[in-house]
Amino acid sequence: MDLSDLFPSVIPPPQSHLLPQRWPGVDQSSTATLIEALKDNHERWHLFFNDRGFHNHTAHRLLALWTLGGSAPLLETAYEKDKKTQRKVIASPSEITTENFTKHLGDEVYYRAYLDFFVDAIKRDGVAATLKTYLFSYRYNFGDGTLGSRPYMLDRFVAGVIHPLIHVGYGVEFGIPGILAEGLAQTCAHPALSTVLMVEHLFPQEDHKDHSELASATSLLSSVIISSSTMPENPPSVPASGPHALTILARVLKDDLFSPRRPHNTEQSFTAVLEDRERVEKIIQYADEWLSGTPGNVEQKFEELAWMNVVIYGVGGFTKSKTFNADFFTMHLVTTSLFVPSLARAVKLSSQLALLHVYFATSLAHYVGRGRPAIDIGNFYDNTSRGVLPLELREPVSLEKYGARGVKIVSNPWLPLIQSALWHPDDHIPKVQRTLAHYARLYGHRHSGHFSGLLADADDKLPSLEKLDSTLFLRVAGLTMSRLGWMREGQPAGAWDRHGFFDA
Known part of the structure; x- marks a missing residue:
């Protein structure tokens, strides 16, 4: 997926009364400024802005300001401020594949490799199937004998004062695949510290289904529920x-x-x-x-x-x-x-x-x-x-x-x-x-x-x-x-x- 696919120029409106509505002020200019800043942040900056694990909040701030009606000049100013404190993203030592997925979990050096992995997964399988597989499946939490150690992905999802959930949440709320991929990569860069709160029976062991079938069924079911x-x-x-x-x-x-x-x-x-x-x-x-x-x-x-x-x-x-x-x-x-x-x-x-x-x-x-x-x-x-x-x-x-x-x-x-x-x-x-x-x-x-x-x-x-x-x-x-x-x-x-x- 190229950047225009990861960060589409048109952001769909909220699809449910349960989701936050947009304040007046959102317009073509503010949206264009938002998307360009999100693209730049995606390409240039790491998920942590220091070696203490403090999170890069750039996307969070920009999306919150935009949906509250913030003007294009305000968004530009906010991004200029945030850029001054960020760390450049670095190339990972090797790529992440299904075979070595668990090997580098918790290692921020592999953030870029996990990001590339999830960009490909979203392009191939869609949003619903990617979330189901890598956050909620038994395999990517408790393992199935083929992944080595237990991944505990949902536990990592609520690590770091729950920041990975925030980032993925923004991606899902606004329908921006690039933000979703960043959030899932961020999940992988966090340690699994609260595995004692993970309850195994909540993750049914299912047969692997065709991803397109799963995405369709998931979309239908969530629209009903x-x-x-x-x-x-x-x-x-x-x-x-x-x-x-x-x-x-x-x-x-x-x-x-x-x-x-x-x-x-x-x-x-x-x-x-x-x-x-x-x-x-x-x-x-x-x-x-x-x-x-x-x-x-x-x-x-x-x-x-x-x-x-x-x-x-x-x-x-x-x-x-x-x-x-x-x-x-x-x-x-x-x-x-x-x-x-x-x-x-x-x-x-x-x-x-x-x-x-x-x-x-x-x-x-x-x-x-x-x-x-x-x-x-x-x-x-x-x-x-x-x-x-x-x-x-x-x-x-x-x-x-x-x-x-x-x-x-x-x-x-x-x-x-x-x-x-x-x-x-x-x-x-x-x-x-x-x-x-x-x-x-x-x-x-x-x-x-x-x-x-x-x-x-x-x-x-x-x-x-x-x-x-x-x-x-x-x-x-x-x-x-x-x-x-x-x-x-x-x-x-x-x-x-x-x-x-x-x-x-």
Whole structure:
């Protein structure tokens, strides 16, 4: 495939209400600028911009800015900034083939070779079959005797604070084969660190089918399972099968097994959790319970993930001292959750369940690893605002022309949020605000009391859960911007917090 095939000039619109919609501002000029920058990034730069394994976020930032309506000059400026810190991609010592696929897994020197391998695979087999084979098949996770060591590809997919999932998710969401190939190559460059969370029975051993037949069947099945008409307007807060994710979260909070433990290195808190066999077994048990009876109810699980991970980051980050700990690691639980529906659309039901299981278990492990922050919903709602903008930065609109003399309001609090996110130099800000804005659109009709049905068992409830409503997303977006700085409006830059929640 040449670059024009890997990065098509026309990006198709979202095919489901579950996927983020594009903001006004996307046009021919911004799209052309986006595609040229993505091509250049694909050809020139490595997936890590340093030898510590820090990820090249160039494609993430550009795609987030573009879909939020960022102009061509803004995209050009963002790419010029990102180029200054990147490492050049180097030729790998040898090519990657099916025969030596597992030999160089976890070795970033072979990133380019894996990238070439997946470009060929996508061209030959298509997107659906490539994802099925290399992420969700038994063979490429637990092996079949022909690959040597176990590849554990789905485990690598959620490594590195779940960055490979983000990259592949962008490729699938926007229909860009080059981004998808980069994400799969990035998956191969990560170590398999959380294999203890991999559950073998979720990967059925299937006969190898003709790839074209598999791609056709997968496309048909995913269109049936994930369609714009399958999700009820106001599904019951009590799940029809399996406990709600927020119920599981309440159980984790009350389980002494998960009491906070400060690791030697707080940035290695995730792997510290995985070293405790008892904790791992309980996390797997919770993931099993959460998915019990899920087939036919997949979309509800997407929504549960959205609420749980935003609650972990936002409510968990709002401390008793009424300050916001914008934890860098739990923030990634928010941004990664956005891509789960896109990925699920591309694969069949058995793969959807494997994805949901490993992602849910990984989310819980990160939450526990960061110190299991308290979830005080009452404190959060009593002390946060839907006004978002700090008082000193507000320019409210007078309603005198409407006959309401002296009344001033903020017209739409999301507009200054997105405007500031577009402008902010931190590349995570547009990603997290895009996610929160999408959830506010998708779940904006969830009113206080919606989750009251989860309160039947007092031992499995989050305190003040009845207060939880769709303003959660706006409140968390405002807290995030205040912590990182309303820089467009003149505030100094803030920073993500990395110290965890071990002193609470």
